[in-house]
Amino acid sequence: MSLSCFELGERMLPVEEARAAVLALVPGALPAERVALPALRGRVLAEDVLSPIDVPQNTNAAMDGVALAWPEAGPPAAGFRRVAEIVAGHGAGYALAPGECAGITTGAPLPEGADSVIMREQLHLETAADGEVWVRVEHPERVRRGQNVRRAGEDIARGAVALPAGTRLCAAELGLLASLGAPRAAVVRRPRVALFSTGDEVTAPGEPLPAAGIFDANRFALMALVEEHGGEVLDLGILPDRRDAIAAALARAAAEADLVLSSGGVSVGDADHTRAALLEHGELGFWKIAIRPGRPLACGRLGERGVPFLGLPGNPVASLVTFLQFAAPLLAKLQGRDGAWPRRLSAIAEVPLRSREGRVDYLRGVYASDGEGRLVVRDTGAQGSGILSSMVQANCLIEIDDARGAVAAGEAVTIQPLFRLP
Numbered sequence: 001m002s003l004s005c006f007e008l009g010e011r012m013l014p015v016e017e018a019r020a021a022v023l024a025l026v027p028g029a030l031p032a033e034r035v036a037l038p039a040l041r042g043r044v045l046a047e048d049v050l051s052p053i054d055v056p057q058n059t060n061a062a063m064d065g066v067a068l069a070w071p072e073a074g075p076p077a078a079g080f081r082r083v084a085e086i087v088a089g090h091g092a093g094y095a096l097a098p099g100e101c102a103g104i105t106t107g108a109p110l111p112e113g114a115d116s117v118i119m120r121e122q123l124h125l126e127t128a129a130d131g132e133v134w135v136r137v138e139h140p141e142r143v144r145r146g147q148n149v150r151r152a153g154e155d156i157a158r159g160a161v162a163l164p165a166g167t168r169l170c171a172a173e174l175g176l177l178a179s180l181g182a183p184r185a186a187v188v189r190r191p192r193v194a195l196f197s198t199g200d201e202v203t204a205p206g207e208p209l210p211a212a213g214i215f216d217a218n219r220f221a222l223m224a225l226v227e228e229h230g231g232e233v234l235d236l237g238i239l240p241d242r243r244d245a246i247a248a249a250l251a252r253a254a255a256e257a258d259l260v261l262s263s264g265g266v267s268v269g270d271a272d273h274t275r276a277a278l279l280e281h282g283e284l285g286f287w288k289i290a291i292r293p294g295r296p297l298a299c300g301r302l303g304e305r306g307v308p309f310l311g312l313p314g315n316p317v318a319s320l321v322t323f324l325q326f327a328a329p330l331l332a333k334l335q336g337r338d339g340a341w342p343r344r345l346s347a348i349a350e351v352p353l354r355s356r357e358g359r360v361d362y363l364r365g366v367y368a369s370d371g372e373g374r375l376v377v378r379d380t381g382a383q384g385s386g387i388l389s390s391m392v393q394a395n396c397l398i399e400i401d402d403a404r405g406a407v408a409a410g411e412a413v414t415i416q417p418l419f420r421l422p
């Protein structure tokens with residue numbers, strides 16, 4: 001078992017060790033709830049979904065044309081006698097005799113006895129004097145028996161696992177769930193994340209900016225990240241540097257939330273009120289992590305339920321980077337998706353990248369594919385941990401591990417793609 005965050009002492013913690021200690025704060029996924037199909041986007045399945053039907057339900061036509069049994073010896077000289085028209089939504093249970101065919105539309109059930117569908121563009125139709133319609137195939141040598149037929153259950157067989165527990169439901173998964181006829185699904189309850197900012201200089205957007213003030217960027221950036229990672233925000237605002245106010249907010253957070261996040265006030269720490277109020281409500285460890293940006297981080301548990309608490313550093317880029325390395329994996333675990341985050345790819349550095357040994361560096365990067373189809377990446381320029389515009393330009397973090405110094409152009413590096421539509 002990993003050490004919890006209280007046993008790690010004063011040393012500079014490797015990132016992986018810190019992540020394991022953060023994950024050890026929660027036992028696993030939150031309880032399940034049943035949610036209706038239209039409200040399932042972004043939710044995570046709490047159990048396997050088994051298909052109650054074959055998908056598709058019937059063996060059916062993949063093209064508009066005729067359905068027939070393709071004879072071993074090739075088509076009859078007179079053609080096939082058309083005996084029926086079967087349109088999608090009708091005609092289940094119809095049967096054909098040898099030498100007969102049925103007009104059929106895409107998606108309509110294949111009549112019994114038929115094994116192939118020939119598309120309309122390849123047919124020649126003739127109406128005889130008696131009114132019978134005869135169908136000839138233009139290029140019989142091109143026909144393969146079984147062509148243009150979708151077999152019952154070829155996508156998902158009845159009883160098979162259609163979507164496993166832990167699947168996050170996005171467009172394709174929701175379409176598939178609906179295709180099984182399921183009006184709702186059992187999903188993990190969304191983690192409730194209480195969030196607050198600290199610092200006398202931190203000012204709510206919309207308020208006048210004091211001479212030494214700075215607008216509260218972190219709370220809004222972190223709210224968006226919490227939602228992107230499947231959580232629900234309980235916004236506690238900017239906490240004033242008053243012990244009673246902080247204590248009241250923390251008591252509420254400890255009662256209502258599954259995770260409490262703050263930004264600011266976690267560095268070397270003159271004994272401030274946030275720290276004192278946190279200690280009053282739980283146990284707390286203050287860490288120095290071998291990461292750049294984001295070295296200082298507080299970690300602990302609050303209240304009787306031992307709700308995990310992460311105090312992220314105040315510098316805006318550091319708060320986002322540490323969220324992605326530590327809070328995002330914790331949110332994944334709370335949703336039954338252990339190990340789903342961070343996601344990593346490998347890319348070739350297009351430019352030299354600055355990094356020093358001893359800490360894992362997270363540079364803001366832009367990745368793309370080059371003319372040869374390889375992923376390439378460059379940094380976004382100035383990398384100061386207060387420079388939020390570097391995060392706006394980025395579509396990934398470049399992760400350069402602690403054993404590695406500067407990276408030369410042409411070398412491979414690890415990237416963590418950020419959620420971001422182009």
Ligand SMILES: Nc1nc2c(c(=O)[nH]1)N[C@H]1C(S)=C(S)[C@@H](COP(=O)(O)OP(=O)(O)OC[C@H]3O[C@@H](n4cnc5c(N)ncnc54)[C@H](O)[C@@H]3O)O[C@H]1N2
Pocket residue numbers: 197198199201202214215216217218219263264265266267268293294295296312313314315316318385
């Ligand atoms: N002597 C040392 N000083 C500092 C160290 C250190 O190890 N030794 N670490 C530096 C690093 S790295 C960081 S990051 C910061 C983290 O300190 P805090 O978490 O206590 O953050 P603050 O001091 O409160 O703020 C840092 C910076 O960020 C601005 N900030 C804070 N909250 C917000 C917000 N909600 N929105 C926008 N900007 C915010 C704040 O004004 C400061 O400029 O400590 C270094 N110092």
Ligand code: MOO
Pocket residue numbers: 291292293294295296313315317318385
């Ligand atoms: O966390 Mo600090 O932002 O490393 O600069």
